[in-house]
Amino acid sequence: MNEQxxxxxxxxxxxxxxxxxxxxxxxxxxxxxxxxxxxxxxxQLGADSSGWGELYRDPDDGRLWELTWPQSExxxxxxxxxxxxxxxxxxxxxxxxxxx
Numbered sequence: 593m594n595e596q597x598x599x600x601x602x603x604x605x606x607x608x609x610x611x612x613x614x615x616x617x618x619x620x621x622x623x624x625x626x627x628x629x630x631x632x633x634x635x636q637l638g639a640d641s642s643g644w645g646e647l648y649r650d651p652d653d654g655r656l657w658e659l660t661w662p663q664s665e666x667x668x669x670x671x672x673x674x675x676x677x678x679x680x681x682x683x684x685x686x687x688x689x690x691x692x
Contacts, residue, residue, distance in 0.1 A: 597625050598633060599650055599657075607662075608671035619671065626672045630659060638686050647677075647686045656682045 608623030619627070630636070634648035634657060646659040658677045663670025 597628050598652060599629065599655075601653060604676040606674040608673065610671050623671050626659070626674050629657075629674065640685055645685065647682055648674075658682070658685075 606622055606626055608626055609620045610617045610623070611620050612618075630646075630648060633651070635651055637647045637649055637656075639646045644661060648657045648659065649655070650657060656677050656679060658675050660673050660675070661670050662673050
């Protein structure tokens, strides 16, 4: 991935998907972008007590992003979802680790 994979100010939600290709399951481009964002761009602030939610800050604009795996019935929680969250929502779920 490259700098073009950064989050645009108009984006508020990314939902990955798993695709079946030749008898195997592969991550779609959105999954790969989410993986790049959390590994190379976003700053991790913490995780919730369940271990199924992680909070990140975008250093470009300061927005908070929550990484979750909404399909809990699937292996590993399924494909990832990255959602922009308010400071209040982040504080309610993640506590004092949110620094405004």
